Amino acid sequence: MNNIVITDPPKASAEDADELAAHGVATVHEALGRTGFLGPRMRPAWPGARIAGTAVTALCWPGDNWMIHVAVEQCSAGDILVVATSSPSADGLFGELLATSLAVRGVRGVVLACGVRDVGELHQMGFPAWSTAVSAQGSVKETLGAVNIPVVVEGQVITPGDVIVADDDGVVCVPRLSVPRTVAASQSRLQKEDRNRERFVAGELGLDVYGMRGELERRGLRYIPHQAWSESEGS
Template sequence: MRNVIVTDIERADLDRIDALAGYGVATVHEALGRTGYLGPGLRPAWPGARTGGNAVTVLSWPGDNLMIHVAVEQCREGDILVVTTTSPSTDGMFGELFATALRHRGVRGVVINAGVRDVAELRAMGFPAWSAAVSAQGTVKATPGAVNVPITIGGQLVRPGDTIVADDDGVLVCPRQDLERGIEASAARAAKEAATREAFEKGELGLDRYGLRERLPELGLTYVTAREYDGGR
């Protein structure tokens, strides 16, 4: 690993990021072909948080938040700090003081593949945070890592400047070059879901709307009466 701080990353326009984030993680994930989801292990520190932004990435050693301090200087309005560690960690590497510093710079939230703490304060501040754990365990500030280099979380590659979308369903990364495609595909997905919702409200069944009924015999499924199931008793 090179111990570097990359200072001049490219970012997407915030109005385009907001357009994508408005559809939510689940819709965008489906629209992008079920890619980009960082996994169920990242959960919001408090319910109802929802945001999107440009990724500023951090690679830290476990139990060491030195590189988060370094990364704060690289953050701008509309960014989301995305942190992972060189090996698994659940230590509380991020809390209220970091959130205060980042909010001053217009940062929209943090995604950390480790622990957060000061959850009550984060909720009161309204600062969105997604993490792999909540832990009061403190950290040191001793070991160099890297800022704004490609990192991997949940099997997904996150590059600096990629779009991050996060809500109660988790966190998703959309490569910066796929942002416009993601917006277009998400709009189509949302329209399709709206039509389906209206159909369900009128009583239509998913079996019929999705063309599943005719597939049931092919899958070996048959309808029988309760009496037939009980052997005629």
């Protein structure tokens, strides 16, 4: 590993990030072509937050949060800090004091491929965090890592400047160069969902809203009255 800090990487626009936050993870994931989702293990420390922002990345050694402290200096308003480890770790590398330092800088939240602690305090201060574990196990500050390099979190490559969208459904990463088209696709999808919602409210079934009946018939689904079914079973 190169022990480096990359300064001032290019970032997606804050306006586009705000737009994606409004749409939420599920819509953005669909609009992106069902890619970029960090999977079901990445859960919010407390429910109800919905954020999006540009990624600042930190690669740490297991049980060592030194590079998180280094990364704080590289964070600015509108960012989300993304922390990966060089091998699997569930230790609580992030807690209330680091959150306070980030909040002062206008950072919107953190995504951790490790553990988080001080969950009650994070909830009380309203600082959002997503992680793969909750653990009181603390950390050391001994080994160098890297800041603002591409990292892998739950199988997804996250590059500094990408947009991270996070809510109760999980976390999705939108590559920086794909952000504008994802914004447009999310808007289009939301409009379609609004139209479908009106039809559902009016009492229509998904079978008709989504035009499923013909395909179900083509694949051999049959509707049989109960009496006819009973007679055929009894014969």
